[in-house]
Amino acid sequence: MISQETLIYAVMGLLGIISLVAVYMAITEKDLVKAVLYSAIQSTAYAFLFYLLMAPDIVLVYVPVAVGLYPAVILFLIKKSERFEGEST
Amino acid sequence: MKGWMRAVSLLSIIAVTVALALGTASGGLGYVLPFPGVRDLAYWFLFTALNPSTPLFTVMSPEAVTSIVWDYRGLDTLFETTVFFLAIIGSMALMRGIEVVKKVEERTYQIGMSPIVKTVTRISVAAILAVAASIALHGHLTPGGGFQGGAAAAVAPLLLIVVFSVYFAVGSHINKKNMLTIRTIGLLGVGLTAFAVLIIGVIHGVGAYVFQNQPKATAPIGLPADLFGSLTSGTLILFNFFEFLAVAAGFTIVFLLLSVPERRVMEILEGGEKDEH
Numbered sequence: 300m301i302s303q304e305t306l307i308y309a310v311m312g313l314l315g316i317i318s319l320v321a322v323y324m325a326i327t328e329k330d331l332v333k334a335v336l337y338s339a340i341q342s343t344a345y346a347f348l349f350y351l352l353m354a355p356d357i358v359l360v361y362v363p364v365a366v367g368l369y370p371a372v373i374l375f376l377i378k379k380s381e382r383f384e385g386e387s388t
Numbered sequence: 389m390k391g392w393m394r395a396v397s398l399l400s401i402i403a404v405t406v407a408l409a410l411g412t413a414s415g416g417l418g419y420v421l422p423f424p425g426v427r428d429l430a431y432w433f434l435f436t437a438l439n440p441s442t443p444l445f446t447v448m449s450p451e452a453v454t455s456i457v458w459d460y461r462g463l464d465t466l467f468e469t470t471v472f473f474l475a476i477i478g479s480m481a482l483m484r485g486i487e488v489v490k491k492v493e494e495r496t497y498q499i500g501m502s503p504i505v506k507t508v509t510r511i512s513v514a515a516i517l518a519v520a521a522s523i524a525l526h527g528h529l530t531p532g533g534g535f536q537g538g539a540a541a542a543v544a545p546l547l548l549i550v551v552f553s554v555y556f557a558v559g560s561h562i563n564k565k566n567m568l569t570i571r572t573i574g575l576l577g578v579g580l581t582a583f584a585v586l587i588i589g590v591i592h593g594v595g596a597y598v599f600q601n602q603p604k605a606t607a608p609i610g611l612p613a614d615l616f617g618s619l620t621s622g623t624l625i626l627f628n629f630f631e632f633l634a635v636a637a638g639f640t641i642v643f644l645l646l647s648v649p650e651r652r653v654m655e656i657l658e659g660g661e662k663d664e665h
Contacts (some may be wrong), residue, residue, distance in 0.1 A: 312409070319405060323398050355531035356453045359523055363539040368639060371546055375646040 311351050318344035329384045331377045335370045342366050433460070444605050448613035449528045449621035457533065458627045462582070462599040469578060469631065473571075476638045480564075483645045486656050487564055488554050500553040509551045516544045524632035528624040534631025541632065542639030554647040564644055567637040574634025581626040585610055599623075 301309075318341045325337035342365035349357045426434065436445040437452040447455040457465050500506065524537025548557045557563075582599050588609055589596025595607045601622040602610040611622035 315409075316402060316406070319402060320398060323394075323401060327394055356533065356536065359532050359536040360539055363536075363543050367543045367546065368539065371550070371643070372646065375643075379646075379650050 307351055311348055314344045314348050314351075317341075318348075331382055331384060332374070335373050335377070338373075339366055339370050342369070443603060446602055447621060447624070448602055448619065449624050450619075451528055451530065453531065454527050454533050454624055454628070455621075458624050459599075459601045462627075466578070466582060466599075469575075469634070473575065473634070473638060476571075476641060479642055479645060483648070483653075486645070486648055486653050488558050488644075488648050488652065500556065501551050505551055509547050513544045513547055516547070517541060520544070520632070520636070524628050525625065527628035528621040529619065534628040535635050537628070537632045538635025539639065541636035542643070545640045546643050549643055549647045554644070554649075557644070557647075562640065562644070564641060567641045567644065571634050571637035571641065574630045574632070574637060577630030578627060578634065581623050581630060584623065584626070 321337045321341035321344065325334045325341065328334040328337060342361070346358055346361050346366065349361055433452050433456060436442055437447055437455045438450045439446045440448070447459045449455045449459075520537045520541035520543075522537075523532035523540055524534050527533035527537065545557060545562050548560070548562065585600040585607075586596045586598050589600075589607060592609065594609050596609055597604065597607055600607060600610060601624070602613065604610075611626075612620070613622055614620055
């Protein structure tokens, strides 16, 4: 029988791996809009991690900033510059 | 990069990370684990945060994090707030004179996304503002606080700008001037709250400190810990409220500046001097 604590640590490990994959995809992606979405997936995994690490104050500031405001700022900047990496205007 | 190469490098990164994690977890660097219990410092905060039997040390707030952020180390938080507002002042200085002009025609309501998205946004904006106000005003009771609530509230004008267009937002009084006023009120409030107990102390002729909340040994005054029987924790609720205003308005200013169409920015930059004559 797996104890509850081990289960929580396993979920945290899984979330860590999900965020790792999302970060890798965000870095190698050439379409910057998709990269922002991958970055938002990483932020979601981190938000759950902070919650499991018993830091609800950090979760409350992390969710609006990292899932809402930060992708919005980056999307505004992509709209003002160029969508694909390495593209020349 | 080819698809299979990305897959191979991703798998190898995961393998290395998992191997490192397993290695350290099974004692690869020796067993120097952190102390599992509550440490002395944490015990002190937990013991004094809401403890009327130690009146000289308590903050009268059940939320130890907010107590630390706005009372035990309030000066740190003041300077953190200052850094945030210097960043916003910097972006405003870069974009000085660039603003979207309000469109008065009815057409303003026709641009933006589809009616379905607009209806959903109308409902969710009200819900977001309610949740944000709850996070900020209950910051001294439950997890949350001014910055958290302000960041959550800033999502609402952002949604309005994206879904209804920036012209609608400017038309419904979410413009740079109003946001600047709210932000200034918030900052003034934070500053005044920091000096509130000192001012009261000077008036009554008693010693008091900057950033004082509850009475201390040589300064026997403080703001009331409860109002009509509900806990307000002295300065904490004021700090949270004013920080909420300042952060929400500050983020909104940044989004208003970013959402100015690029064509309009170029127009102003090129024709700025001609307009003045």
